[in-house]
Amino acid sequence: xxxxxxxxxxxxxxxxxxxxxxxxxxxxxxxxxxxxxxxxxxxxxxxxxxxxxxxxxxxxxxxxxxxxxxxxxxxxxxxxxxxxxxxxxxxxxxxxxxxxxxxxxxxxxxxxxxxxxxxxxxxxxxxxxxxxxxxxxxxxxxxxxxxxxxxxxxxxxxxxxxxxxxxxxxxxxxxxxxxxxxxxxxxxxxxxxxxxxxxxxxxxxxxxxxxxxxxx
Amino acid sequence: xxxxxxxxxxxxxxxxxxxxxxxxxxxxxxxxxxxxxxxxxxxxxxxxxxxxxxxxxxxxxxxxxxxxxxxxxxxxxxxxxxxxxxxxxxxxxxxxxxxxxxxxxxxxxxxxxxxxxxxxxxxxxxxxxxxxxxxxxxxxxxxxxxxxxxxxxxxxxxxxxxxxxxxxxxxxxxxxxxxxxxxxxxxxx
Numbered sequence: 001x002x003x004x005x006x007x008x009x010x011x012x013x014x015x016x017x018x019x020x021x022x023x024x025x026x027x028x029x030x031x032x033x034x035x036x037x038x039x040x041x042x043x044x045x046x047x048x049x050x051x052x053x054x055x056x057x058x059x060x061x062x063x064x065x066x067x068x069x070x071x072x073x074x075x076x077x078x079x080x081x082x083x084x085x086x087x088x089x090x091x092x093x094x095x096x097x098x099x100x101x102x103x104x105x106x107x108x109x110x111x112x113x114x115x116x117x118x119x120x121x122x123x124x125x126x127x128x129x130x131x132x133x134x135x136x137x138x139x140x141x142x143x144x145x146x147x148x149x150x151x152x153x154x155x156x157x158x159x160x161x162x163x164x165x166x167x168x169x170x171x172x173x174x175x176x177x178x179x180x181x182x183x184x185x186x187x188x189x190x191x192x193x194x195x196x197x198x199x200x201x202x203x204x205x206x207x208x209x210x211x212x213x214x215x216x
Numbered sequence: 217x218x219x220x221x222x223x224x225x226x227x228x229x230x231x232x233x234x235x236x237x238x239x240x241x242x243x244x245x246x247x248x249x250x251x252x253x254x255x256x257x258x259x260x261x262x263x264x265x266x267x268x269x270x271x272x273x274x275x276x277x278x279x280x281x282x283x284x285x286x287x288x289x290x291x292x293x294x295x296x297x298x299x300x301x302x303x304x305x306x307x308x309x310x311x312x313x314x315x316x317x318x319x320x321x322x323x324x325x326x327x328x329x330x331x332x333x334x335x336x337x338x339x340x341x342x343x344x345x346x347x348x349x350x351x352x353x354x355x356x357x358x359x360x361x362x363x364x365x366x367x368x369x370x371x372x373x374x375x376x377x378x379x380x381x382x383x384x385x386x387x388x389x390x391x392x393x394x395x396x397x398x399x400x401x402x403x404x405x
Contacts, residue, residue: 022306026287149254152299157289160300 004100004147005172006156006201008072009179010212011186012163015040015054015070022158023052023074026143030133046073048131051140052155059211071212072164074155075127075140076199077103086122090115101200102142109137125213176202259286263294266305267378270403273297273305285312347371351394372398 023029029049034042041056043049052074061067081103084095094108105128112119113130116137120128131138143153151157156166165175176193183191187206194203205212259278266273274294278287288308292299301308311317321339322331354370373391375384384401391399 017303018301018306021303022289022301025306025309026289028309145254149257151254154289157299158301158306160297160302 002100002168004102004142004200005167005169006076007165007167007172007176007179007204008201009163009165009183009204010069010071011179011183011191011204011206012161013054013070013072014161014163015056015068016160017054018158018160019072019155019164020050020052020054022154023140024050026146026154027051046127046139047129048133048138051075051138055213057211057213067207067211069207069212071203072155073125073127073213074201075103075142076125076195076201077101077140077142078199080198082122082124083119083128086119087112087115090118098144100147102144102147104141104144105137105139107136110135112137172202176204179204256287263291264288265380266301266308267311267380268304269377271296273301275301275305275308285309347394355395366395367397368395369397371396373400375399375401377402 029051032043032047032049034044037044039056039058041054043053046053052072055069055071055073057069057071058066059069079101081095081097084097084103087095087109091108091111094106094112096104096106098104113135116128116130119137120126128137128139130136143151143155146153152166156164159165165172167175176196180191180193183204183206190206192205194205194209196202203212209215256278259280262277262279264275264277266275273296274291275288276291277285278289280286290297290299290301290305297305320333321336323334323339323342324331350370351368354368355366356368357364357366359365371394373387373396375387379387379401388399
């Protein structure tokens with residue numbers, strides 16, 4: 001199977017959180033009890049029940065106005081996953097990579113509780129989380145069962161605005177370039193695609209990255 | 217050490233068996249416990265419409281043979297949403313499978329501050345009785361100008377967003393037959 005890619009066009013995201021909910025619904029994940037802490041973002045971070053999260057952040061724009069940034073976040077399925085490199089030093093093949101690029105945390109990660117922090121730190125975006133229910137390290141698994149059956153992952157299927165896309169490499173990169181051009185036209189030349197050569201989830205943003213998500 | 221042909225065969229056989237035993241000593245389970253088993257593969261697919269808002273997105277609902285709900289997602293062939301769903305639509309599964317879901321009507325008696333769970337039969341009878349009472353008490357055949365109106369202004373009806381088109385048609389028919397004029401639906405509000 002050819003390499004699969006996500007493309008997230010943040011200029012189209014309305015933060016409806018359809019992707020977040022579709023992920024939860026398909027995987028039958030429960031809820032995490034949280035408190036209102038002044039934002040629509042919920043839960044505050046990825047956890048054992050939340051493999052995809054829409055981050056909301058507000059920043060001052062012009063005088064007396066605010067800009068709202070939406071960023072749907074999950075594992076980016078790196079081409080050379082740092083988490084796998086770290087985990088392989090401790091327990092070989094606890095993290096596996098499928099031929100189409102999905103980085104999967106197998107049940108072997110149950111034995112990695114002590115090394116969990118090191119693996120989380122190895123990830124540039126701190127995506128892996130320890131699931132208290134499953135007693136293993138978890139994160140987005142690219143809906144490998146759906147993808148192998150020729151379906152879209154639950155999140156990409158649900159997206160109503162075309163912000164979250166999924167497909168083969170050539171198709172996604174072509175779409176990304178088209179959208180980048182359109183974004184640059186609309187946002188006075190601003191716009192970039194993050195980590196184009198490193199990850200399988202390409203993000204199109206039109207402002208500095210730090211405004212979209214907390215940078216580690 | 218000299219070996220006869222027979223001894224050589226015997227020894228090599230043992231060595232082979234030993235090698236085989238060593239192989240079995242290794243973990244022969246697959247490296248990954250990740251095998252694709254698509255849970256919706258053999259499920260029954262039924263199309264439906266999202267009940268929440270007036271957009272009316274199409275759904276595919278996957279059910280097991282036992283009729284139990286498995287999954288609900290956007291219908292790619294539906295002209296309105298083309299497979300997409302918003303957060304509410306994507307969470308439809310929990311409208312059916314939910315431990316917080318109410319299964320019986322709640323009744324609060326006049327001047328009581330507590331809700332009590334009652335049976336459907338009881339609730340429907342209570343509702344019917346009160347509709348009849350109120351309608352009979354407030355029914356006006358003629359307005360102040362003496363024109364025939366045959367209406368009741370004592371009852372209003374608000375339809376739930378979870379009603380589909382056909383249910384709405386039936387309901388408004390019943391309501392108009394009783395003379396109601398205040399008929400409204402969530403999707404219009």
